[in-house]
Amino acid sequence: MNATKSTALSRLTGGAVGLLAPxxxxxxxxxxxxxxxxxxxxLESDTLYGDSHFVGxxxxxxxxxxxxxxxxxxxxxxxxxxTVVVSIGLALLLAHGIARCYPRIQGPxxxxxxxxxxxxxxxxxxxxxxxxxxxxxxxxQWIVHPLGFDxxxxxxxxxxxxxxxxxxAVWRWxxxxxxFLLCALRARPKxxxxxxxxxxxxxxxxFHRITLPxxxxxxxxxxxxxxxxxFAQFAGSYVLFGGSGGANDAGLLLVxxxxxxxxxxxxxxxxxxxxxxxxxxxxxxxxxxFLAPRYVKKGALG
Amino acid sequence: xxLGSFKSNSEIFDTRSLWPKDWSFEYFxxxxxxxxxxxxxxxxxxxxxxxxxxxxxxxxxxMAGYTLALYAFRGNLTLLLVGAxxxxxxxxxxxxxxxxxxxxxxxxxxxxxxxxxxxxxxxGLLFFSRAFRLVPTELIDVARIEGASEFRIFLxxxxxxxxxxIAFGFAHFVLAWxxxxxxxxxxxxxxxxxxxxxxxxxxxxxxxxxxxxxxxxSFIGMIPLIVVFAIAYPxxxxxxxxxxxx
Numbered sequence: 382m383n384a385t386k387s388t389a390l391s392r393l394t395g396g397a398v399g400l401l402a403p404x405x406x407x408x409x410x411x412x413x414x415x416x417x418x419x420x421x422x423x424l425e426s427d428t429l430y431g432d433s434h435f436v437g438x439x440x441x442x443x444x445x446x447x448x449x450x451x452x453x454x455x456x457x458x459x460x461x462x463x464t465v466v467v468s469i470g471l472a473l474l475l476a477h478g479i480a481r482c483y484p485r486i487q488g489p490x491x492x493x494x495x496x497x498x499x500x501x502x503x504x505x506x507x508x509x510x511x512x513x514x515x516x517x518x519x520x521x522q523w524i525v526h527p528l529g530f531d532x533x534x535x536x537x538x539x540x541x542x543x544x545x546x547x548x549x550a551v552w553r554w555x556x557x558x559x560x561f562l563l564c565a566l567r568a569r570p571k572x573x574x575x576x577x578x579x580x581x582x583x584x585x586x587x588f589h590r591i592t593l594p595x596x597x598x599x600x601x602x603x604x605x606x607x608x609x610x611x612f613a614q615f616a617g618s619y620v621l622f623g624g625s626g627g628a629n630d631a632g633l634l635l636v637x638x639x640x641x642x643x644x645x646x647x648x649x650x651x652x653x654x655x656x657x658x659x660x661x662x663x664x665x666x667x668x669x670x671f672l673a674p675r676y677v678k679k680g681a682l683g
Numbered sequence: 684x685x686l687g688s689f690k691s692n693s694e695i696f697d698t699r700s701l702w703p704k705d706w707s708f709e710y711f712x713x714x715x716x717x718x719x720x721x722x723x724x725x726x727x728x729x730x731x732x733x734x735x736x737x738x739x740x741x742x743x744x745x746m747a748g749y750t751l752a753l754y755a756f757r758g759n760l761t762l763l764l765v766g767a768x769x770x771x772x773x774x775x776x777x778x779x780x781x782x783x784x785x786x787x788x789x790x791x792x793x794x795x796x797x798x799x800x801x802x803x804x805x806x807g808l809l810f811f812s813r814a815f816r817l818v819p820t821e822l823i824d825v826a827r828i829e830g831a832s833e834f835r836i837f838l839x840x841x842x843x844x845x846x847x848x849i850a851f852g853f854a855h856f857v858l859a860w861x862x863x864x865x866x867x868x869x870x871x872x873x874x875x876x877x878x879x880x881x882x883x884x885x886x887x888x889x890x891x892x893x894x895x896x897x898x899x900x901s902f903i904g905m906i907p908l909i910v911v912f913a914i915a916y917p918x919x920x921x922x923x924x925x926x927x928x929x
Contacts, residue, residue, distance in 0.1 A: 499909060
């Protein structure tokens with residue numbers, strides 16, 4: 382933190398409190414209160430009508446033994462990991478590619494890439510229904526058949542459902558990630574890169590030793606954004622599978638499961654428990670992405 | 684999708700051709716004649732909610748971020764951590780209790796019931812608490828010596844962080860536009876539904892769901908976003924580049 386600023390007053394004046402207060406009032410009213418009520422709700426019995434009573438941690442205990450819950454945890458984890466790795470990887474490649482184009486077409490290209498991100502997830506899912514559609518979907522017609530494979534029933538074959546959701550998320554977010562990374566690439570100091578090129582550093586080392594550390598903050602932001610979106614993603618799979626988990630629950634995600642438990646199953650208490658149980662998974666996943674690079678580095682150094 | 688909106692119902696599912704055989708505006712007519720749902724109303728609701736959220740969230744987060752950036756008071760870091768926590772627990776996860784709470788507040792089936800909760804953005808707080816550090820300190824010193832009120836100083840700094848305001852406002856506008864679960868729970872009657880919800884409902888409504896109308900609706904629904912995006916794009920780029928460089 383830049384605490385040495387001459388203007389950094391150490392005490393709040395009345396005016397400053399006035400500026401600070403509205404945000405935190407809203408936060409209290411529309412985030413803290415619902416969260417608190419959610420915790421309370423998750424400790425109560427699933428009574429739809431009449432008074433519910435306190436059941437303690439029973440819902441959480443039931444979740445631990447619920448195979449569908451573990452299925453959705455697994456699905457969400459795989460979905461998130463795959464989306465982040467594929468999307469960030471593609472975005473890095475694309476950003477490097479675009480950075481080499483003529484400046485005049487860089488704008489329009491990255492603009493066009495971002496348009497899928499502007500599509501509402503519901504519409505996107507709908508379009509994808511056409512793409513993934515059993516026998517006549519675009520992927521089958523244009524990619525799977527010409528390559529001589531059998532028709533893949535993307536949306537009802539349990540082996541392929543998850544990859545269908547991943548492809549959808551990748552398609553939506555890669556453009557935005559490319560844009561963020563492109564901005565980061567542009568902000569690299571030219572002198573350093575030129576110096577490295579003059580010294581005969583090969584492209585991979587240039588990327589690994591110079592570019593990567595420089596764009597690390599942006600990369601971190603992109604990963605956090607994607608992980609949170611993956612965990613909170615609801616609309617896409619809701620439209621694709623109509624609120625169900627798809628065949629054999631192969632596409633059941635945590636948020637969908639919470640929705641199902643609460644509104645289809647009518648168990649508000651256990652639904653709230655499922656929702657809240659997402660938080661530690663999300664935190665764990667973020668931690669994983671922060672710790673993984675360090676371990677990899679350690680391993681590489683011996 | 685844009686092409687799909689010109690195709691006929693039967694033609695859409697024939698994926699062998701992307702290009703429509705005969706261009707028809709019939710489905711746009713059906714869309715605007717409100718056969719299936721009040722298209723104009725839904726579009727208006729979406730624009731209203733997204734604008735309110737975009738402007739509201741930007742203003743709230745900018746005000747709080749300004750204070751956090753320029754005051755080194757005790758508890759500064761704590762408040763930032765709270766902001767980070769909000770990022771970690773997005774609205775989707777508290778959707779159910781939020782829905783019950785909104786009912787208690789009497790905002791059920793009301794546009795404000797979606798717009799007000801959507802104005803809280805932890806990401807915005809973190810973003811602006813960094814963005815306002817780019818304001819030259821001399822400016823604020825002078826303003827303080829001149830005896831300007833804190834709110835007045837805040838207003839004077841706004842033009843300096845304009846790219847950031849636009850960038851964040853735009854991002855939040857898009858998120859609000861796409862929001863699904865909270866609007867779906869809170870907004871019940873047809874008159875207050877947002878466009879994505881209406882379209883999703885149309886999709887699930889019947890076996891012979893009118894794909895072409897759906898495509899037409901989606902296509903028109905994207906136009907406001909693309910317009911806002913095209914306006915904000917250059918600002919977005921300069922804001923991000925400046926942000927990343929610091």
